Amino acid sequence: MFNYNFRWNQALNSLPQMLEGALVTIEIALLSMLIGIAVAILLTVFRLSGNRILSAIATTWVEIARNTPALFQIYMVHFGLGGFGIHLSPFLSLLIGIAFNNAGYLAENFRGALKAIPDTQARAARSLGMSAGKAFRHVVMPQMLRISFLPMTNQMVWAILMTSLGAVVAMNTDLYGVTSELNARTFRTFELFAIAAVIFYVITKAITLSARVLAARLFRY
């Protein structure tokens, strides 16, 4: 029981606007990944540091990021901080929310990756005269990033899909935002969201495929 006549031409006219939205979506996802990776490395170092306060910070971050809905995290960045007079634009709220989530998940990926690296390597590096920091930077971290490369791709896909949550913080320039605004205007719900779904699919597929090609090139032994 589905009472709807599809009229594709009207929806397809909006395709250029939706593709522009897709660019914003990719931009946010990429930036959130860069920030997320940087913060995740920092959190990993915090955990390795042996300093109780630093590792408590890292653990709290990871726990919140992984055990609460991303929707909640993004909402809190906008309205939670807003309550304290810190006003972030919808773009920044969404970006920070996703980056926060990314960092939590990636830190956990990195922890798993570290377990796969024998600690004799770090010790060997130290015995060659490297400082702890140098040993981490030159010996451990490159391997850690390599091992967690594919999980990172997964997170990138998640980041793309999470941009659709920006609607709760009034984001209207990303793919989902553009689509829902067109929908409010025209009520052509099913065509518009079908097109959006296809664009999302193409983006995420392109990411996983190119990551596979990249991995094959980067990580040849």
Next chain:
Amino acid sequence: MKTSLLALAAVATTLAGPALADKLDDIIAAGTLRCAVVLDFPPMGSRDANNNPQGFDVDYCNDLAKSLGVTAEVVETTFPERIPALMSGSVDVAVASTSDTLERAKTVGFSIPYYAFENAVVSREGLDMANWEGMKGKTVGATAGTYEAIWLEGKVKEWGAGEFRPYQNQADVFLALSQGQLDATVSTVEVAEANVKSGNFKGIKIVDKAPMVPDYVALITLREEYGLINYMNLFINQQVRTGRYAELYKKWVGEGEPANLTIQGVYR
């Protein structure tokens, strides 16, 4: 024997033949009228202290069900969910303050207007905004998917200055406004007054009327359900004729005259 079999077959076909039954028949046969109502849009739709739906739209749905001799079932929807709810058949009509734009009429079937909103500009205290034109260049927002949001976004584009933000629901708009994330919003006078009065949002105030064509809202159902649309038109006419429209206005909006639903100089 043969004739009785034929007769049985004939009876069976008549009973099983739903081809001619339209939505109006279906509703009466089912004994239930399912209405999509937006419940974070006081005074049109909200929830009372016991979490039961209440408001102008809820009463309107109950009245419609009563006239049909069926029971009403209120299905809560958001503004963007109204159409999927109708199309998927999970509701029969939407009594949800739906603005009757021509663009939308290409997709859904509108009744005659059952209510008309005026819109107000709401700003926050401590901001120097004398009238609606003061919104130019400011950060403004409204509830995504509404008539006033579409108008306001158009204005921001026309001004070429400032920023427009569509929040997901009315509560978030006023929250953002009272936090200072927004400088102003446009909402229906009814909603604006209810929220200023409620005291839930500190430091917001009504500045001016928004200079737009009154926002006529109608009941909606599937575009091809002429039987039901016809019925709804007559029902709305009767609501006004019997004074029920004025009664509901007094109950939910307050003293004063409800908006005139006819337009001078043209047939519907």
